[in-house]
Structure formats: structure tokens, C-alpha cells
Amino acid sequence: MTRAHAAGRQIILGAHFPGVNNTTVWSDPASGSHIAFESFRRFAQSAERGFFDFLFLAEGLRLREQRGVIHDLDVVGRPDTLPVLSGLAAVTAHLGLAGTINATYNEPYEVARQFATLDHLSAGRAAWNVVTTSDAFTGENFRRAGYLPHDQRYSRAQEFLDVARLFWDSWPDPRIEPGRVSYTGTQFDVAGYPGVPRPPQGHPVIFQAGDSAAGRDFAARNADAVFTRHGTPEAGRAFYADVKSRAQAHGRDPENLKVLPGVTFVIGDTDEDARERAAAIRAQQVSGQTAILLLEHVWNRDLSGYDPDGPLPDIEPDLSETTVFQGRARQIDDRAAEAARLRALAREKNLTLRQTVIETQSRQTFVGSPETVAEALIDAVGTRVCDGFILVPHITPAGLEPFVERVVPLLQERGALRTEYPANATLRDLLGLPYPGEAPA
Amino acid sequence: MTFTLAAGLGVADDHPGAAAHDPGRLLDPGYWLGAVQLAERAGFDLVTLHDRFGPGRLPRLDTSLLASWLAARTAVIGLLPTMTTTHTEPFHVGKNLATLDHISGGRAGWLVAVSRTEEESRLVGRGHPALAVPGASTERPGAGAERSGAGDRETSGDLDGELQAEAADAIEVARRLWDSWEDDAEIRDTATGRFIDRDKVHYIDFTGRYFSVKGPSITPRPPQGQPVVVIPADSPAALRTAVDGADAVLIPAPVVSDDPAAALGEVREAQRRHHRRGAALKVFADVPVRLAGQAGQPGTPEALAEQVTDLASLGYDGVRFLLSDQDADLPLLAESIPGLLRARGLRPDAALHPGGTLRTRLGLRPAVNRYGPEADGDELTGEDSRLHRSSPGTGEQS
Numbered sequence: 001m002t003r004a005h006a007a008g009r010q011i012i013l014g015a016h017f018p019g020v021n022n023t024t025v026w027s028d029p030a031s032g033s034h035i036a037f038e039s040f041r042r043f044a045q046s047a048e049r050g051f052f053d054f055l056f057l058a059e060g061l062r063l064r065e066q067r068g069v070i071h072d073l074d075v076v077g078r079p080d081t082l083p084v085l086s087g088l089a090a091v092t093a094h095l096g097l098a099g100t101i102n103a104t105y106n107e108p109y110e111v112a113r114q115f116a117t118l119d120h121l122s123a124g125r126a127a128w129n130v131v132t133t134s135d136a137f138t139g140e141n142f143r144r145a146g147y148l149p150h151d152q153r154y155s156r157a158q159e160f161l162d163v164a165r166l167f168w169d170s171w172p173d174p175r176i177e178p179g180r181v182s183y184t185g186t187q188f189d190v191a192g193y194p195g196v197p198r199p200p201q202g203h204p205v206i207f208q209a210g211d212s213a214a215g216r217d218f219a220a221r222n223a224d225a226v227f228t229r230h231g232t233p234e235a236g237r238a239f240y241a242d243v244k245s246r247a248q249a250h251g252r253d254p255e256n257l258k259v260l261p262g263v264t265f266v267i268g269d270t271d272e273d274a275r276e277r278a279a280a281i282r283a284q285q286v287s288g289q290t291a292i293l294l295l296e297h298v299w300n301r302d303l304s305g306y307d308p309d310g311p312l313p314d315i316e317p318d319l320s321e322t323t324v325f326q327g328r329a330r331q332i333d334d335r336a337a338e339a340a341r342l343r344a345l346a347r348e349k350n351l352t353l354r355q356t357v358i359e360t361q362s363r364q365t366f367v368g369s370p371e372t373v374a375e376a377l378i379d380a381v382g383t384r385v386c387d388g389f390i391l392v393p394h395i396t397p398a399g400l401e402p403f404v405e406r407v408v409p410l411l412q413e414r415g416a417l418r419t420e421y422p423a424n425a426t427l428r429d430l431l432g433l434p435y436p437g438e439a440p441a
Numbered sequence: 442m443t444f445t446l447a448a449g450l451g452v453a454d455d456h457p458g459a460a461a462h463d464p465g466r467l468l469d470p471g472y473w474l475g476a477v478q479l480a481e482r483a484g485f486d487l488v489t490l491h492d493r494f495g496p497g498r499l500p501r502l503d504t505s506l507l508a509s510w511l512a513a514r515t516a517v518i519g520l521l522p523t524m525t526t527t528h529t530e531p532f533h534v535g536k537n538l539a540t541l542d543h544i545s546g547g548r549a550g551w552l553v554a555v556s557r558t559e560e561e562s563r564l565v566g567r568g569h570p571a572l573a574v575p576g577a578s579t580e581r582p583g584a585g586a587e588r589s590g591a592g593d594r595e596t597s598g599d600l601d602g603e604l605q606a607e608a609a610d611a612i613e614v615a616r617r618l619w620d621s622w623e624d625d626a627e628i629r630d631t632a633t634g635r636f637i638d639r640d641k642v643h644y645i646d647f648t649g650r651y652f653s654v655k656g657p658s659i660t661p662r663p664p665q666g667q668p669v670v671v672i673p674a675d676s677p678a679a680l681r682t683a684v685d686g687a688d689a690v691l692i693p694a695p696v697v698s699d700d701p702a703a704a705l706g707e708v709r710e711a712q713r714r715h716h717r718r719g720a721a722l723k724v725f726a727d728v729p730v731r732l733a734g735q736a737g738q739p740g741t742p743e744a745l746a747e748q749v750t751d752l753a754s755l756g757y758d759g760v761r762f763l764l765s766d767q768d769a770d771l772p773l774l775a776e777s778i779p780g781l782l783r784a785r786g787l788r789p790d791a792a793l794h795p796g797g798t799l800r801t802r803l804g805l806r807p808a809v810n811r812y813g814p815e816a817d818g819d820e821l822t823g824e825d826s827r828l829h830r831s832s833p834g835t836g837e838q839s
Contacts, residue, residue: 027631035661037513037544061532063642063657070639070657077622077637077661080533080540083509087544090470090513105530109564110494117503120468121510140655141532174464174500190566193496196503197468287634 009381011416012225012258012388012431014098015047015400016056019078020064022294023264023362025284025394026075032397034075037087039397044088046397047095050404051418053430054096054127055088056207056227056390057081061105062138064327066293067302071325073290075396082114089122096427098127098207103156104134105142108163109190116168119199124426126199129207129227130218132157137326152187154214159187161206161222169436171197201426202436220246223257224433227390231261231365236385256433258387263365265391267402271368278367281394282358291354294361296324298338308354312339312346373403374410381416443804444787445725445759446778447519448480451491453499453765467500470510476771477511480518483775484788486802487519489552489671489761494525495561505537512545519799521550521671526611527604528556528565532654534611535618542663547798550669553612553687555604555679605678610649612670612686617645619667620810621657643812665798666808673727680708684715688805689723691761697726702755723758723803730762732777733769742777749778750785759803 018024019034026034033039044055059081064071081099088097097118101111111128119126132153133139148156163183171178174197182191208219209227219226220243230239236259244254266281268274286294288308296303300318317335332338346356366373380386393399411417421430428435450473466472473490480488490504504522512520520541524534534551542549556562626641645656672683673691683690696704708724711717728748731739749760762778764770782788800807809815 026629026636035543041513061659062655063659070637070642072635072637072639075636076642077627077659079543079660080536082506083537083540083544086506086509087513090510106533107528107565107567110529114503114506117506120502121470121506140653142530142654143652171500174468178496188566190564192560192564195493195496195501197465197500289634 009378009387009416010418010432011377011381011411012260013047013050013052013417014054014056014096014260014388014390015043015050015052016058016262016390016392017043018075018392018394018396018399019058020060020075022074022285022290023392023394024075024396025281027284028395030395030398034396035077035079037079037084040079040084040088041091043397043400044092044095046400046404048092050400050408051412051421052095053388054098054125054205054427055085056098056129057084057100058129059100059102059131060327061102061133062141062327064325065137066296066325067304071293073287073293082118085118085126086121089118089125094125094421094425094430096125096127096205096430097122098129098205100129100131100207100209103130103132103160104148104153105138105144106160108160108188109167109192111160112164112167112194113196115164115204116194116196116199119201119204120196123424124200124428126201127205127207127225127427129209130157130161130222131209135326154210154218156187157218158222159183159185163188163190165203165436167194168199168203170194173197201428205427205431205433216243216246219243220252220257221250224428224431225258225260228259228261228386231263231386231389233380233383233385236261236380237383240384240386258431258433260388260390261365261386262390262392264394265366265373265403266364267368267370267373267406269369271372274368274372278364281364282362285362285394286354286358288354291357293325294357295353297328298332298335298342300324300335306353309352312343312353312356370406370410374407374414374416377407377411378414378416443758443802444753444782445487445723445803446485446782446788447725447759447761448476448485448488448771448774449491449727449761449763450476450480450488450767450771451501451504452763453767464500468502470502470507473502473507474511474514476767477515477518477520479771479775481515484779485518485775486759487521487548487550487799489521490523491552492523493554493561494528494556495558495564505541508549509541509544512541512548515545515548517548519548519550519669519802520545521552521669523552523554525554525556525561526608528561528567529611531611531614531652532618532658535615536658536660538615538668539619539658539660539663542665542668543660547664547800549663549665550671550799551615553608553670553672553682555601555608557600557604601676602678605676605682607651608672608679609682609685610647610651612682613649614645614647614652614654616667616670616686617647617811618654618656618658618660619663620812621645622661623810623813624662624666626661641813662810665800666810667800669799669803669805671725674708680711681715683708683722684711684717687722688720688800689725689758689803692724692726692757694727694729694763697728697752701726701752701757705756720806723805724756725759725761726752726757728752728760728762730764730770730774731766732773733766742773742781745774746778746781746785749782750787753787 047055085097085099115126115128134148134150134153166181170181171194178193205224207225208223230236240259247254247257266274266278268277291308292303317339342356366376412419477488492504508520508522538549538551621643623641626637628638642657647654670687671689672687674680675693692704
């Protein structure tokens with residue numbers, strides 16, 4: 001029943017080129033460069049062979065630090081998002097190209113111009129994941145030296161996007177004169193003509209990734225897709241229902257806001273084989289040192305004196321605002337509760353410090369044989385956990401290939417994934433999204 | 442000797458050239474690829490891609506992104522997009538160019554521009570950051586702190602002087618960011634679990650009059666170490682910025698046609714007066730091309746080759762052909778000029794062209810990392826300046 005119901009729903013697939021995180025097992029002999037363009041080309045071309053909808057790049061504008069020094073255990077360093085996507089536009093033909101660009105440390109005229117350019121270079125395949133940052137740590141790399149009060153983050157994002165849209169809309173045809181943009185708000189006071197005519201998609205596809213109420217509202221009002229962390233069925237369904245109803249409250253067709261969790265996967269010959277692989281990968285992802293550093297996010301203390309193979313720290317977390325880590329997007333809201341949860345789990349399962357972190361921090365979302373994984377994906381989309389997935393492989397650049405070779409054909413057999421790209425499709429076309437200015441379907 | 446041939450593309454901002462009849466094709470990267478491949482096959486060393494921050498009459502793609510697209514489809518030619526320093530973030534500019542260098546395998550350069558117009562300023566809405574300085578100096582980042590920026594040089598307080606001092610600071614920041622990762626910073630040491638050696642990744646701690654940047658870059662060091670920085674010397678302040686931070690300077694066409702020897706002398710004198718660090722500036726002459734004859738009096742390829750030969754014998758290191766009607770003139774230029782210059786002994790056979798990076802093609806030395814073990818304190822390009830510091834501006838061009 002579920003399956004028959006699911007057959008009607010197409011799965012949206014995104015491929016996240018993994019970067020600065022502890023998901024990537026850089027010590028694996030198969031792990032290649034995270035910088036060389038060849039890695040990006042290979043990753044993108046794998047995604048295109050698997051009929052994915054888009055490739056996704058994250059961004060962090062300052063190297064992460066912990067205990068006041070640059071974090072050195074994970075993959076560090078990445079090329080600039082928009083130039084990489086522009087290069088990929090030249091070596092792919094169908095794949096959407098989604099990039100994270102910060103609305104705090106940029107100005108709307110330039111970002112509008114850059115995304116319009118990317119959309120022209122790719123014949124309509126550009127997407128922008130709009131993020132904001134409020135920390136002064138990152139601001140130290142920028143002119144505006146950056147402190148943006150937390151409560152202004154989304155008002156800046158909103159005005160930023162509003163201004164960008166004015167620039168995208170104001171020169172509909174290169175054969176006629178452009179129209180003049182004029183905007184005065186609390187964040188921006190700009191006027192003038194765009195240099196790039198209207199992008200092929202009208203506007204690039206807009207992504208949003210924040211999880212707060214303000215973030216969800218921003219997505220409901222503005223975004224075409226939400227990148228969420230809620231990949232489990234229960235949390236996913238609740239999130240899905242929440243943002244879709246928020247979209248409706250803004251007068252939008254909820255089908256035009258796609259919910260896409262970032263997920264990890266391990267594929268084996270059998271479910272048992274996959275489970276064994278998954279456990280081995282988790283052990284590689286979380287070394288003793290990484291376990292200590294991840295636990296410091298909960299305790300907010302220097303835990304370097306603790307033995308990773310011993311018990312969890314007996315001291316209580318430091319609940320102050322000042323943190324021992326900087327430059328990370330994810331922060332834990334209630335450190336005391338999280339510490340209590342970890343302790344209970346460690347007691348119940350008799351786990352060491354490192355085992356506890358492995359158990360809680362890096363469990364893969366989909367683990368199994370190709371058939372098991374394909375069924376799970378179809379089921380999740382069919383039961384409205386999400387509209388699709390953004391896959392985060394643990395090996396760069398080849399980590400997508402097992403999925404493309406073994407799971408994609410099964411999704412196609414079951415009618416859940418396209419078997420060819422439609423001719424001349426933009427990313428909006430692939431995702432089934434309306435064009436700006438179109439009447440709702 | 443290395444004599445450089447460059448083609449200036451997209452210069453027809455408001456020129457009623459052929460592109461004006463079908464402006465939509467300027468948005469097609471295939472159009473630009475055709476032009477760049479023509480130049481590449483003819484053996485040109487580099488193309489510059491003209492851009493301005495504000496609008497022109499013709500549509501214009503962001504050339505830094507266009508260059509990255511072109512990098513993935515070309516093999517040997519240098520790619521120099523225009524990037525302004527006035528309304529942009531030096532941190533973004535630095536990693537953008539580093540990434541172009543990664544994508545192109547070491548063929549990136551930067552045509553530095555400033556945004557002088559009120560129109561451009563209004564598009565960003567912050568006012569001219571440089572002009573805001575004198576009245577608001579106590580509120581600028583780094584006020585009261587020790588300054589390390591070239592922006593501390595004396596400016597006459599005029600717009601161009603301030604914008605060029607800011608440009609010099611932006612170049613300095615980009616250069617430090619490019620060096621902020623040593624080449625061997627990524628170690629992947631499984632024994633200690635470390636991906637990088639953090640002692641080989643450096644804060645740049647730049648504090649200047651217009652901005653401060655902490656660093657390090659988020660992008661590891663580009664293949665060339667230092668992508669090639671080129672500045673049009675279209676004002677005395679711009680020449681000063683070139684002396685402070687560029688690898689090469691472009692002499693504007695009217696100056697070249699007026700008195701090319703005097704212009705060359707001025708560049709050399711400026712390097713002496715301002716104590717140019719490192720290798721001497723390469724000096725390229727801008728030479729307008731009108732071969733097809735749509736506008737005004739067309740020239741002949743032979744006359745153009747004569748002019749270039751004269752410039753070379755004066756001591757110029759290269760020329761940039763400005764193609765205000767590139768659709769008509771680039772094919773004519775590409776088929777005639779390389780052979781004519783070869784016949785005059787100015788260019789080697791295409792087969793003998795040095796491969797490798799743009800720096801190599803231009804005869805620039807490999808860039809030594811200022812933060813690395815071989816650094817000798819020269820902060821411009823990290824080159825071994827001990828050989829050259831005694832006589833800046835001379836002795837380099839052999």
C-alpha cells in the first residue's frame with residue numbers, strides 16, 4: 001500500500017560534495033583531493049550519470065578553531081563556491097549547481113550579478129543556499145567586520161533577497177534598456193541598473209538551511225527548497241508538516257517548497273555486510289581525538305585530559321555563552337540535557353567516551369543492501385518524511401559511485417527516478433518548480 | 442627573452458560593434474570560448490576579460506566566473522578577469538582568484554580595477570569606503586592598532602589616490618591569503634589523526650586604513666603560489682599601486698602612441714622612487730586593433746607588427762591588443778600576427794612556447810611563500826629579491 005502509493009512520487013536527489021566535517025574519511029586510501037577541480041568534476045559527473053537533480057556546496061568563511069587553535073583533525077580548506085560551480089557548468093549538461101553564499105558578508109548587487117552569471121553560464125541550473133552568520137569571529141575576515149545582531153540575521157537575509165530579486169527582474173530582455181532598481185530598507189540603500197539581464201530561470205532556485213522558527217519562516221516565505229537535518233522518519237514528518245503548513249500560511253502551494261534532508265548512506269552486498277561496513281566507517285570517522293573534540297561541543301570545556309577509551313567526563317558542562325569552539329554552524333541548544341542523555345546512554349549500553357560519541361554523532365541514515373536502501377528512500381518520500389535527499393558520501397570524490405551504480409537503477413525500475421534528463425531542462429524544470437511571476441499551478 | 446602577447450576581450454563596453462546587434466549572445470559562454478580558443482590556438486599567452494562593476498550599454502557577465510567556466514574548457518592560455526577592489530571584499534577576491542588558479546592548473550591572473558563612479562557606489566549603497574576614511578578614521582577597523590597596510594602611503598586625499606591606496610591594500614591582502622597555506626600544509630597524517638599541520642597555515646593579520654583581514658584563507662595555496670597581478674597604469678596613483686603590488690603594468694594606448702619611450706622611463710623611475718621590492722614590473726603596451734575596417738581607418742597586420750617590433754626594441758615586455766570589435770578583428774589578428782612576429786624574431790615557434798603556469802609563460806620566477814622556510818622577507822611576491830633589490834626597475838629584462 002505504502003509502496004504503491006510511493007510509486008507516484010519522484011525522489012529528488014542532491015549530491016553534497018563533502019568538505020569540512022568529520023564525515024569524510026580522509027585516511028581511506030580511496031580518498032582524493034578536496035581541492036583539485038578534477039575531484040569536483042568527477043563527483044559532478046557521477047551525480048549526472050545517476051540522474052541527480054543537483055550538486056550542493058557548503059561554505060564556511062573562516063577556518064574552524066577549537067581551544068583557540070585551528071582545528072586540524074578534519075578535512076580543512078575548500079575552493080571558492082561560485083568559481084567552482086562556474087567551472088562545473090562547463091563540464092556538465094543537466095545537473096543543478098547549488099552554492100551556499102552568506103548574506104552577511106556580501107552585498108546584494110554583487111551576489112545578484114554572480115548568480116545571474118552562473119545561471120547564464122549553466123543555461124538555467126543555478127541555485128543559491130541563503131545563509132547568514134552573526135558571529136564576530138567570521139567577521140574578522142571582512143570589511144564590515146561583521147557583528148550582526150542575532151535577531152537581525154533574517155531581516156538582513158530577507159532584504160538581501162528582496163534586493164537581489166529586484167536586480168534579477170529589472171532587465172527582462174538584453175535587446176531592450178534595463179529598468180532602474182531603487183531600494184531603501186533597514187539594511188540596504190541601493191539604486192541603479194543591473195549589468196546582467198534576467199537569468200534563464202528568472203531567479204536561481206533558492207535554498208534555505210536554518211532550523212530555527214525564524215529560519216523556517218524565511219524558508220516558508222522565500223525558499224524553493226529546505227536543506228534539513230531531520231532525516232529520521234519521526235522528526236522528518238514533523239518538520240515536513242511544519243514547514244509545508246508555514247508555506248501555506250504564506251499563501252504558497254506547499255508542493256513548491258521541497259523538503260530535502262542531508263543524509264548519509266552505506267551500501268553493502270547484504271544488509272549484514274552494510275551494517276559491518278557502517279560500523280567500520282563510524283570508527284574511522286571518530287578517532288579518539290575527534291571524539292574528545294566533538295564532546296567538547298556538549299561540555300563546552302577543554303576535555304583533552306580525558307581518556308577516549310574511559311568513561312564520559314564526570315564534571316558538568318559549562319553553560320556560559322562563551323564557547324571553546326568557533327566557526328561551526330551547528331551548536332547544541334541545551335548542553336545540560338544533552339550531557340544527561342549521553343550519560344544515560346553510556347550507562348545503559350556500557351559504552352566508553354569514544355563509543356558514546358560514535359553511537360550518537362555519526363550514525364548513518366541509510367544502511368543496507370541496494371534493495372533495502374532503495375525501498376527506504378521510496379518509503380520516506382512516499383510517507384511524506386521528505387521530498388528527496390541530499391546525499392553526503394564519506395569518500396571524496398568517488399563516494400557517490402556505489403549509490404549511482406547500485407541504487408539508482410532500482411529507483412528507476414520502481415519509477416521513482418527519471419531514466420533520462422528532459423531536453424534543455426533548467427533546475428526549476430527538474431524540480432517541478434514554477435518560474436517567478438508564474439501563476440500558481 | 443619572453444615577449445608577451447595578450448588579447449583584451451570584451452573591451453567594447455559602449456562601442457557600437459557587431460555584438461550590439463545581438464547582445465544576447467554576450468551571455469552565452471560559448472561565444473567567449475570561441476574567442477579565447479582563437480587566441481589560444483594562435484599562441485597568445487593570455488586574455489584579459491574586461492568588466493566593470495556597474496552597468497554598461499551591453500550585457501556583461503561577471504568575468505571572474507566566466508573565467509572559471511573558460512578555465513575548464515581551455516588548456517594553456519592565461520585567464521585574467523577584471524576584479525574591482527573598491528566595493529568588494531578582499532577575502533572573497535583572494536579566494537576567487539586562488540580557485541580560478543586551481544581550476545585552470547596555474548593560469549590565473551587578476552586585472553585590477555577600481556570603481557570610480559558614483560553610479561557604482563550607489564549600487565552597493567555604502568558610499569565609497571575609501572572616501573569615508575578621513576572623516577571617520579576613528580571608527581574604521583584597526584583604528585589605533587598598528588597598521589600594516591600600504592594604504593598608509595601619502596595620498597593627496599583625492600578620490601583616485603584613495604581608491605588606488607585601497608587597491609594596493611587589497612592586493613597585499615590577496616597575496617598574503619595566497620601564501621597563508623604553505624604548499625605542504627595538508628599532511629593526512631594517520632598516525633596522529635591530523636589532516637593538516639596547523640603550523641603551516643598562517644593568520645595574515647592585515648590591518649589597514651580601509652579594512653582588516655585576519656585570515657588564513659579558506660582556500661589552500663593556488664598552484665602558481667601567486668597568480669599574476671596586472672594593473673592598467675591609467676593614472677599616476679595607479680602606477681604607484683602597480684609598483685607596490687603588481688607583477689605587470691599596462692600602459693594605456695594613448696600614452697603608447699604619444700611617447701612610448703617616455704612612458705617606459707616613467708615606469709622605471711617610479712620603481713626607483715618608490716623602492717619597488719622584488720623583480721621589476723613587466724611593462725606591457727596597450728595597442729588598439731582595427732584591421733577589419735568597420736570603424737575609421739583600418740590598419741594592416743604588417744603595420745601592427747612593425748609597431749609591436751618597435752615597442753619590443755624600446756624595452757617593452759609585451760603588448761595587449763585591444764579588440765574593440767573582437768568579432769571582426771580577432772580572427773584577422775590571430776591568423777596574421779603570430780607569423781609576422783615570428784618572422785621578426787619576436788616570438789618563438791608555438792611548439793617552443795613554455796608550457797606550465799602563466800608565471801612561467803611570462804618569465805616570472807616561481808613564487809616563494811612569504812610564510813615558508815625559504816621566505817627572505819620580501820613581501821611582494823616572495824621572489825628571491827636579493828638579486829634584484831640593488832637596482833629596482835632595471836636588469837630584469839634579459
